[in-house]
Amino acid sequence: MTTAETTFRRRLLARKSSGIGFAILCLAATLFAIAALAVLLIDVTSQGIGRLSWDFVNSFPSRKPEEAGIKAALWGTIWMMGLTAMFAVPLGLGAAIYLEEYAGRNWITRIVEVNIANLAGVPSIVYGLLGLALFVRALELQRSVLAGALTMALLVLPIIIIAAQEALRAVPSSIREAAYALGATRSQMVFRQVVPGALPGMLTGIILALSRAIGETAPLIMIGALLFVPFTPAGPLDRFTALPIQIFNWASRPQKEFQENAAAGIIVLLAVLLTMNAVAIVLRNRFQSGHRG
């Protein structure tokens, strides 16, 4: 006992207090982040809540701030998000499943994976340029909501692929072995056991991707989303505008009433975002093991 007391400087007080200090620092960081978010929400809500009404949601933009509404932008965003999801989700999940389950572990696969990770970091304006050249001009989709959606799909594809790959990797190999040992082919093993097990993680990736897409403004400006639209898209090839663009437009006007409009627009944008996330979270909870029968 005495030898231990002399060889180990236990310094219990110092260790415990540095532990507490570290915990306090972490708590402070969390509170700071929450405070920043709270300030934003309170500012926006107090400015915009007065302007929020059924008329606001259902009117088209106008030069007079009290008559301006968000209808065109809201429907433009809804159209665009729907089309983006339609393209990005199957492509992203399919690529992740292929890379993780079917592709061999060779240098080609490695290069592909590294490139996908790099693409996730490319600035969104570059995707805007790509979309302009490829979808608007080369494929002659013109400045339509479809071109915007395809550009957004490219933007968020790496996010979905990386998150889905992580989710697939997290499925334990014991499940795969068990499936093989029962005589499953690789496809049966992948689609009946591994993918269902990875679904919660995949849905999280989809949430992250769509949340990113809904707020991106720069690529849409490049594509040619309009600033002043008196109509909602009737089909994928129509011209369109989107919530971030409308908000940006209003926020850059000097009149105080337009600032209130912008704040109300932000509230609508957050509401759409939260609804999308809520749907995905409900789906994810349904698929998590323990709930499924």
Add this chain to the structure above:
Amino acid sequence: MVFDPETEPVPAESAEQRPAAGTPSPTVLETRDLDVYYGHFQALRSVSLAFPARQITAIIGPSGCGKSTLLRCFNRMNDMIHNFRAEGEVLFEGRDIYERAMDVVDVRRRIGMVFQKPNPFPKSVYENVAFGARINGYEGRLDEIVQRALRRAALWDEVKDNLRQNALALSGGQQQRLCIARALAIEPEVILMDEPCSALDPVATLKIEDLMRELARDYAIVIVTHNMQQAARVSDWTTVMMMAEDRAGEMVEFGATREVFTNPRDRRTEDYITGRFG
């Protein structure tokens, strides 16, 4: 090759229902000069064994001598390791399972496996047992197959009131019996068990050993175990494996369990059994 009808195999004590002593047991699974390599490393050398139908054969030996590697050759699970190479023959009902024309999916259906750590799917008890039947294209009433398999695995009474509960909610011993039921549902001919009780408590272990003796009435069972008492309790035949100096696994002795444990022919077997090493 190995079973001489003149020599009576002395069955383990509780196996009264097994074919009477002296009746030759047909060989259902056999290896001939099996060499296994992982890249340049030789894991198994020249293993020649035969496993009879409706009997329990134990494979024992110290850690690292290649018991699990050998077991996984029998249902080609080692194929998944990319630098695996097998030379020699593994014959299932007379046909080499490693020949090109053999459908590995069919081999795995007919030679089932239970793993060391119970690995039920994160689905309901019903879905676990039904999975094998579904993927193998079973066309019949799934409810019947599920019930029959669960009864044969001695798990039916414990789960019959709630087949929809998640398999992960069961205890370790129940999960392992569920894995056995899952393997039984597809009507295999051989059941391979890789240390099936090593992750379980003694009570659960005894239940599974009883289950094994029941199952041996209909299936050939090959069990890898590092528990010699278990091998002595449960098996009819025992194979002893050892690691040579170059770390390749070799078969050192094979015979009726009682003979191997009371009158081993090889010195290394005797050392291992009496606990001088391993």
